[in-house]
Amino acid sequence: MGTTSGSKALRQTLPQPDPALIAMLTALPDFPWPLAACRLREIPGGEINRCFRLEVAEQTLLLKWLSAQQRVPLDRAAQFALQQQLARHGMAAEPVYLSACQQIWLEQWCEVQTFADQDPDKLSLLATALGQIHGLTINTPALDLVAHWHCYLKHLPATEQQIFLPAIATCEAVWAQADKSVLCHHDLSFGHVLKAPAGVILDWEYAALSNRYFDLASCAAINQLSDADAQQLAANYASATGIRREDIQAGMEQMQPLVQLTNALWYAANRDKTG
Structure with missing residues (x-):
């Protein structure tokens, strides 16, 4: 009982994620987990994109909410493939998911x-x-x-x-x-x-x-x-x-x-x- 109560209290103290982000995640047909199982906490910083700590299924991930208003045409799929190669060299976190709209990016969390x-x-x-x-x-x-x-x-x-x-x-x-x-x-x-x-x-x-x-x-x-x-x-x-x-x-x-x-x-x- 104590653990359950403490978890509820922690969830209540976390700031609520942006409703626009929740709507976007809900609309993704291939998002890896049900949102009810996810805990999101925004990480301050970032001039263009926004980042969140995502805790789900006993793992922690970094969720990047990538701006759709980029001033240059960045190829996120190419970036994802690049970071996969970099991860194999030990120089970047392993990316695990990129949405078809190229606005939601997940990678392994690193305590840096x-x-x-x-x-x-x-x-x-x-x-x-x-x-x-x-x-x-x-x-x-x-x-x-x-x-x-x-x-x-x-x-x-x-x-x-x-x-x-x-x-x-x-x-x-x-x-x-x-x-x-x-x-x-x-x-x-x-x-x-x-x-x-x-x-x-x-x-x-x-x-x-x-x-x-x-x-x-x-x-x-x-x-x-x-x-x-x-x-x-x-x-x-x-x-x-x-x-x-x-x-x-x-x-x-x-x-x-x-x-x-x-x-x-x-x-x-x-x-x-x-x-």
Whole structure:
């Protein structure tokens, strides 16, 4: 009796899930469990998508409620297949379900431990993680960065579109000549590199075959690295990969305008979502 009463009390204290999410899950013909058996608790954070802890049938899963209003055409099925491959390499949680509408995603729950922001080895950790990602042999589509730019552009007023067009033309020529043969994360913030489980990296949503120096420059921008820290990231990456530091720095400098353009377009296109 005590256990049952305690479970009821716990359920009553949990915030009620969004009715729109419940309606969506109810409408899915192949959702793995009856909703009456599921306990959902929202995890704070996320600018575009929403995440929930799902407890059901003596297991815990991460449920991602993916926005239907993405500003770029992300292929969730390709992302699911990519993460399955990454899970086999021990670098991502195992995905277990993707709805036909590609808005409900389930993966194995991981109790994660991040490194402290003040960790003196954080630049080395980022460089090592990037080197490991870039060294993987993965079957996945290549990043069509130019198409992403134009997708973002469509969501801007005509007058604002004109501001970006010269930079797009210049950067498009650079991207056309760039090597795009290695797996890249494209969103490797310091918080995505985990202390535990060791080797696991979070949030592969934008991963694709791409240019390693674009990924490095993106990493520097996402983590708001100073020029000195960006140079140290390049030095650490050189040590991790055996690529000459001078070549890495030159590649990052070449890709920096493309990263700046991508970030500016992303924020402009998502202003209504991020505030």
